[in-house]
Amino acid sequence: MSKPLRILAVIVILAGISIAFLPERNNVVQLDAEEIMFEMKTESNMESVDNLAKMLIEKDPTLLIIDVRTAEEFAEFSLPGSMNIPLEQILNPDWKDLLEDFAGVYHKVFVSNGTSKASEAWMICRRQGFKNNYVLKGGLNEWFNLVIHPEKPKSTEDTKAMADYQRRLGFQQFFTGGKASVGSIDNSAVPTINIKKKKGPSGGCG
Amino acid sequence: MGPIVQNLGLSTEINFLIAFLLGIGFGFVLEQAGFSSSRRLAGMFYGYDTTVLKVFFTAAIVAMAGLFFMNYLEMINLNQVYVHDAAIWAAAIGGIIMGGGFIMGGFCPGTSVSAAAIGKVDAIFFLGGLLLGIFVFGFFAPMFSGIISPEEGSYWFVDSHKKISDALGVSDSIFALLLIVMAVCMFVFGEWLEKKFARPDITKEI
Amino acid sequence: MLEKKKWKYMNPYFAGTLLGLVLLASFYFAGQGLGASGAGKKVVVTSVIAVAPGYAENSDFYKDFAASEHSPMYDWLVFQVLGVLLGGFLSGALAGRLTWKVERSPKISRRKRLIFAVIGGMLFGFGAQLAKGCTSGAALSGMATLALSGFVAMVGIFGTAFMLSFLFKKLWV
Numbered sequence: 001m002s003k004p005l006r007i008l009a010v011i012v013i014l015a016g017i018s019i020a021f022l023p024e025r026n027n028v029v030q031l032d033a034e035e036i037m038f039e040m041k042t043e044s045n046m047e048s049v050d051n052l053a054k055m056l057i058e059k060d061p062t063l064l065i066i067d068v069r070t071a072e073e074f075a076e077f078s079l080p081g082s083m084n085i086p087l088e089q090i091l092n093p094d095w096k097d098l099l100e101d102f103a104g105v106y107h108k109v110f111v112s113n114g115t116s117k118a119s120e121a122w123m124i125c126r127r128q129g130f131k132n133n134y135v136l137k138g139g140l141n142e143w144f145n146l147v148i149h150p151e152k153p154k155s156t157e158d159t160k161a162m163a164d165y166q167r168r169l170g171f172q173q174f175f176t177g178g179k180a181s182v183g184s185i186d187n188s189a190v191p192t193i194n195i196k197k198k199k200g201p202s203g204g205c206g
Numbered sequence: 207m208g209p210i211v212q213n214l215g216l217s218t219e220i221n222f223l224i225a226f227l228l229g230i231g232f233g234f235v236l237e238q239a240g241f242s243s244s245r246r247l248a249g250m251f252y253g254y255d256t257t258v259l260k261v262f263f264t265a266a267i268v269a270m271a272g273l274f275f276m277n278y279l280e281m282i283n284l285n286q287v288y289v290h291d292a293a294i295w296a297a298a299i300g301g302i303i304m305g306g307g308f309i310m311g312g313f314c315p316g317t318s319v320s321a322a323a324i325g326k327v328d329a330i331f332f333l334g335g336l337l338l339g340i341f342v343f344g345f346f347a348p349m350f351s352g353i354i355s356p357e358e359g360s361y362w363f364v365d366s367h368k369k370i371s372d373a374l375g376v377s378d379s380i381f382a383l384l385l386i387v388m389a390v391c392m393f394v395f396g397e398w399l400e401k402k403f404a405r406p407d408i409t410k411e412i
Numbered sequence: 413m414l415e416k417k418k419w420k421y422m423n424p425y426f427a428g429t430l431l432g433l434v435l436l437a438s439f440y441f442a443g444q445g446l447g448a449s450g451a452g453k454k455v456v457v458t459s460v461i462a463v464a465p466g467y468a469e470n471s472d473f474y475k476d477f478a479a480s481e482h483s484p485m486y487d488w489l490v491f492q493v494l495g496v497l498l499g500g501f502l503s504g505a506l507a508g509r510l511t512w513k514v515e516r517s518p519k520i521s522r523r524k525r526l527i528f529a530v531i532g533g534m535l536f537g538f539g540a541q542l543a544k545g546c547t548s549g550a551a552l553s554g555m556a557t558l559a560l561s562g563f564v565a566m567v568g569i570f571g572t573a574f575m576l577s578f579l580f581k582k583l584w585v
Contacts, residue, residue, distance in 0.1 A: 016386030209443030229495020237503035239427035264428025269556035290554035300543025301568015311532015320500030335533020
């Protein structure tokens, strides 16, 4: 082998050794994984329907409801004051500042029909280190069950169930107002930003 | 931070323009390296010309090392980079079939495009065969769906990691060092092969 | 008589470094590696939809594309491969290598070389559908991102080609 090639080989191997000793940025994420698991297990990332209803009624200025369903679903029904970021757009840089919420102003609640899409959105944000994000427990289905059509507890159940029911009747009154429409009450205040759908990393060949 | 297209939210058209420019670079380098010559490509398997081995592995380790350094400098988010994710059996069987195609056809798809561009008739026929092969696959696609996307528990399902470093149980950076050392050893071996199996009559012609 | 001056090929390590940088740029800009066979699939899909739309709608392989609003050619890899065509042409033009030619071993006829080229292409096209990519998309881009399936495909391609090489020695040497 010629001399320049030998020198080249040494340089390449030195580069390899320096790679082996580079601190891995990915490790930060891996450490986070345990934390994320813990938060999911203890459900400390979950927001209950009752709590959400209460915050909505109190017009809590820090509350930010982020609906991760599709635009069609969102148009059909949405929670008052919620904004729509379809799940596939959650990584869009337009939303980064809002989701990252560096100043920690907002109490952000992800909403989907069940919890799977919302949890996915939460996971994506959490992995990037974003804080103050929550998932609506039981999703909109639970919202319907508890707030729109609360079920009267059986007389055998304890007083707490009854108190919950009474409170939920109040919620129902507030959110449906006896009106026929169950749909969104006031979405006008929410900025609707139209953004293009971005293609994420996809297959190479295929 | 990269990938630029996703993180700056560039439009699809600009993304395609980038693809076109990258393609020009790809095609140019392939042709300059001599990959437009099928006898040069096939030379690797008979030892008289190991250009393919050298170019291929140099490119792989340069890109890999580059990704590591860029990740360290926080220039690229590796979570957003597409990592090839074919099912293991599908990749193995597909690879074996492609290997047969390589030694008979003398090209791989990328090199055949750059060879066709300079008027190699065999490359144009290879491209025709390529399209025909894909068309034939279309008829059998349902037969292979169990291999391409195997369901959990099926015969073709292998529960393994996406990355080779995880599968081997070493860190990414240690594996990168191993790969670089391996590549350098292969380069030394390639230089030796070229001396031993030198065929000046062929190498002069191509 | 003056011999027409031909450019030598680039030093393989230098070419490899350049190729690696192009690949790295692809990851940096687009978040994905380079490819080739995927564009071939799009060409096939487009043709089949144009010729036999009824068949395409009912076939697993084509129906997703038949239903899409965009043409299958509206695709990242299609534009990338068009670039490869232009890049190869530019390089060949610069180096004075633009000639119609069937490259083959003197031991075989043109016809035999072309038949084997078609067979080789067919096998490559077929295999690439299974492995979700070819030498560039699966093996090269996969290796750079340390993808397990990329390494498996790489070993499959080069290993098989090497093991079968004694059978086809006449084609090349």
